[in-house]
Amino acid sequence: MKVLIVGSGGREHAIAAAVAKSPKVDKIYCAPGNAGIGQIAECVNIGAMEFDKLVAFAKENAIDLTVVGMDDPLVGGIVDEFEKEGLRVFGPRKNAAILEGSKAFSKDLMKKYNIPTATYENFNSPEEAKEYLETSKYPIVLKADGLALGKGVLICNTKEEAMDGVNELMLDKKFGDAGNTIVIEEFMTGREVSVLSYVDGKTIKIMTSAQDHKRAKDGDQGLNTGGMGTFSPSPFYTEEVDEFCKKYIYQATVDAMASEGREFKGIIFFGLMLTEEGPKVLEYNARFGDPEAQVVLPRMKNDIVEVFEACIDGTLDQIDLQFEDNAAVCVVLASDGYPVAYEKGFEIKGLEQFEDKEGYYVFHAGTKLSDGKIVTNGGRVLGVTAKGADLKEARANAYEATKLIDFENKYMRNDIGKAIDEA
Ligand code: AMP
Numbered sequence: 001m002k003v004l005i006v007g008s009g010g011r012e013h014a015i016a017a018a019v020a021k022s023p024k025v026d027k028i029y030c031a032p033g034n035a036g037i038g039q040i041a042e043c044v045n046i047g048a049m050e051f052d053k054l055v056a057f058a059k060e061n062a063i064d065l066t067v068v069g070m071d072d073p074l075v076g077g078i079v080d081e082f083e084k085e086g087l088r089v090f091g092p093r094k095n096a097a098i099l100e101g102s103k104a105f106s107k108d109l110m111k112k113y114n115i116p117t118a119t120y121e122n123f124n125s126p127e128e129a130k131e132y133l134e135t136s137k138y139p140i141v142l143k144a145d146g147l148a149l150g151k152g153v154l155i156c157n158t159k160e161e162a163m164d165g166v167n168e169l170m171l172d173k174k175f176g177d178a179g180n181t182i183v184i185e186e187f188m189t190g191r192e193v194s195v196l197s198y199v200d201g202k203t204i205k206i207m208t209s210a211q212d213h214k215r216a217k218d219g220d221q222g223l224n225t226g227g228m229g230t231f232s233p234s235p236f237y238t239e240e241v242d243e244f245c246k247k248y249i250y251q252a253t254v255d256a257m258a259s260e261g262r263e264f265k266g267i268i269f270f271g272l273m274l275t276e277e278g279p280k281v282l283e284y285n286a287r288f289g290d291p292e293a294q295v296v297l298p299r300m301k302n303d304i305v306e307v308f309e310a311c312i313d314g315t316l317d318q319i320d321l322q323f324e325d326n327a328a329v330c331v332v333l334a335s336d337g338y339p340v341a342y343e344k345g346f347e348i349k350g351l352e353q354f355e356d357k358e359g360y361y362v363f364h365a366g367t368k369l370s371d372g373k374i375v376t377n378g379g380r381v382l383g384v385t386a387k388g389a390d391l392k393e394a395r396a397n398a399y400e401a402t403k404l405i406d407f408e409n410k411y412m413r414n415d416i417g418k419a420i421d422e423a
């Protein structure tokens with residue numbers, strides 16, 4: 001089989017590495033890819049939003065399966081474009097990717113189908129939003145409705161902050177049209193857990209759990225980022241939590257989408273908050289998490305191509321999804337200054353030490369080839385993943401492995417997985 005992967009980050013590298021393990025696959029392409037993906041796939045210089053060019057490429061090269069890693073093309077309807085041409089593609093159609101593409105939609109869906117989530121109201125007008133905020137309880141949470149690179153969420157401690165937040169999102173349009181509508185919701189407290197799942201329209205199969213670290217600095221300080229590290233499984237995702245979510249959240253979401261005429265095929269990422277009242281949905285994503293994929297996929301035992309095909313064909317009920325009984329930790333190596341301003345173009349040294357190092361992975365996020373050398377090319381540069389018999393061992397292995405890699409401006413958090421010690 002020939003497989004095309006759409007995207008260019010650490011998540012797509014993790015997907016490509018999983019696809020490369022499938023005995024069914026002869027050749028992998030990635031558009032646009034990066035230097036690390038280029039070691040296992042042929043990178044194609046087409047952007048993830050260039051649907052016409054991607055479709056033409058898939059036809060010309062007789063691609064058997066296209067896998068879309070990123071949210072933007074999914075929300076923009078890339079799957080519909082591929083299907084129109086009779087091409088096999090893994091991911092939700094536009095009418096289902098709205099589960100991630102519109103927070104107002106997902107909140108209304110949860111309310112209608114009694115799926116536990118924070119109480120909220122949606123607003124199209126800044127005046128009405130401000131009026132609501134006059135009598136709200138604080139802290140409160142403001143969310144841009146549309147995609148905003150995970151940065152469109154404002155936690156406001158006071159009325160003043162919330163009023164400023166409305167101005168930022170709806171009037172200054174900090175995230176463009178994503179802020180035309182906003183969700184204002186109750187502030188919740190508790191542990192956060194990410195749960196990824198495969199969905200074929202009817203059946204849902206849950207993957208192992210994970211936890212992300214969104215802030216730039218140790219102790220969850222600093223600005224929100226795309227994710228500075230992850231661990232899997234989460235020790236807080238207990239059997240009791242799993243049972244609750246299976247009863248009230250997972251299948252309920254898949255059935256709700258089907259009832260709305262928006263059959264969901266692909267990945268549903270459940271961002272959960274474990275509150276005192278039980279687990280509640282913080283958000284849905286319609287794709288693998290980044291860097292959750294970098295700790296979940298290395299632990300998956302199945303042939304991922306078989307699972308993707310079962311989702312497309314509606315036969316996921318026949319797949320026995322299995323994960324290794326171990327743990328994995330991913331530490332992101334970033335460019336100092338991320339997520340604000342940083343320099344790039346520095347040579348990355350030490351990568352060769354990971355070749356064939358069992359249980360260790362370097363997933364490239366922002367890298368490129370320059371004069372035959374691999375150089376830094378983004379805020380998040382690499383994700384170093386290591387497995388271990390348990391979380392503590394995996395964490396020690398991952399941090400030990402970060403020492404093998406060097407580049408100017410190398411920055412990482414030193415407390416990825418600290419929560420493990422509190423479990
Ligand atoms: P989201 O993109 O919706 O997952 O939000 C990003 C982050 O903001 C989450 O991972 C939480 O840390 C935080 N957050 C979002 N919604 C809430 C909420 N209702 N209460 C508390 N924290 C929240």
Ligand code: GLY
Nearest residue numbers: 212227289290291
């Ligand atoms: N790690 C969070 C996300 O992928 O949205």
